[in-house]
Amino acid sequence: MSLLSHSSTFLLPNLPTDNNNNNNDGPPLTYALIILNQRLPRFTPLLWKHAQVHICADGGANRVFDELPGLFPNEEPCDIRKRYKPHAIKGDMDSIRTEVLDYYKSLGTKIIDESQDQDTTDLHKCVACIRDLLSLEHPNLCILVTGALGGRFDHEMGNINVLCRFPSMRIILLSDDCLIQLLPSTHHHKIHIHSSVEGPHCGLIPIGMVAGSTTTTGLKWNLDNTEMRFGGLVSTSNIVKENIVTVQSDSDLLWTISIKKE
Numbered sequence: 468m469s470l471l472s473h474s475s476t477f478l479l480p481n482l483p484t485d486n487n488n489n490n491n492d493g494p495p496l497t498y499a500l501i502i503l504n505q506r507l508p509r510f511t512p513l514l515w516k517h518a519q520v521h522i523c524a525d526g527g528a529n530r531v532f533d534e535l536p537g538l539f540p541n542e543e544p545c546d547i548r549k550r551y552k553p554h555a556i557k558g559d560m561d562s563i564r565t566e567v568l569d570y571y572k573s574l575g576t577k578i579i580d581e582s583q584d585q586d587t588t589d590l591h592k593c594v595a596c597i598r599d600l601l602s603l604e605h606p607n608l609c610i611l612v613t614g615a616l617g618g619r620f621d622h623e624m625g626n627i628n629v630l631c632r633f634p635s636m637r638i639i640l641l642s643d644d645c646l647i648q649l650l651p652s653t654h655h656h657k658i659h660i661h662s663s664v665e666g667p668h669c670g671l672i673p674i675g676m677v678a679g680s681t682t683t684t685g686l687k688w689n690l691d692n693t694e695m696r697f698g699g700l701v702s703t704s705n706i707v708k709e710n711i712v713t714v715q716s717d718s719d720l721l722w723t724i725s726i727k728k729e
């Protein structure tokens with residue numbers, strides 16, 4: 468089974484320039500950023516800089532409009548708003564304010580109103596949009612999602628469900644405190660830990676099914692062909708012990724790791 472490399476280099480101030488590789492020994496990645504409708508993480512400008520495409524999910528546009536200027540107290544809000552112009556705003560448009568919609572429309576942002584679809588979330592709609600826009604030209608695409616965690620529980624579960632609905636895409640859900648991604652069972656996984664910005668707290672959690680057998684290295688409490696299931700063992704409050712964590716499992720798992728406060 469082939470190995471998939473993971474690396475949170477997008478949390479570093481500069482992406483590594485040797486071979487222009489931002490994914491350690493994995494293929495260089497192209498980043499896309501989705502902003503959801505929750506308080507922006509403090510490192511949003513960094514993610515924005517690393518990403519080639521920026522899309523707001525409905526009310527996520529209010530957050531860019533309202534909160535990004537506050538991250539640059541010495542600059543004029545209108546300068547910041549022009550600098551951080553989303554490529555598109557997509558969703559069912561029940562949360563974006565009219566003045567915000569009109570403002571970004573006037574700057575040339577694409578407005579994609581999918582209010583007729585009340586069966587998929589705004590995040591789902593944005594991921595599908597990025598897949599259709601970029602995945603052919605950029606097979607090594609990684610979607611970063613801000614504001615995905617730490618709010619309403621139905622929204623959080625909906626956001627995690629998007630990871631499961633697009634299992635072959637690299638999607639990373641972020642909050643100020645942690646990140647979550649899916650480790651599909653189609654691969655073995657090698658996770659490079661950047662201990663200046665992430666860890667040591669971490670977790671490996673089965674989702675939707677019993678994970679019959681999982682083996683890890685690099686953790687304080689490693690799994691050794693161990694079964695995990697909700698209602699039984701799930702690996703929470705684990706600790707990263709090495710610079711590389713490896714995971715092999717017969718089931719899709721969620722990987723989560725804490726993000727350090729500066």
Ligand SMILES: Nc1ncnc2c1ncn2[C@@H]1O[C@H](COP(=O)(O)OP(=O)(O)OP(=O)(O)O)[C@@H](O)[C@H]1O
Nearest residue numbers: 503504524525526562588589590615618619622623
């Ligand atoms: N409290 C929250 N916790 C977690 N995620 C959130 C929260 N609020 C919004 N989001 C995310 O931001 C996206 C856009 O939110 P917005 O408030 O614009 O729309 P919504 O109508 O509440 O969400 P949806 O239309 O997707 O049900 C949501 O699809 C969801 O992914």
Ligand SMILES: Cc1ncc(C[n+]2csc(CCO)c2C)c(N)n1
Nearest residue numbers: 558559560584585586587588589590
């Ligand atoms: C069984 C079922 N439960 C909830 C919804 C509601 N819902 C799910 S996604 C969405 C769009 C949000 O922008 C809405 C309203 C549904 N359609 N079907």
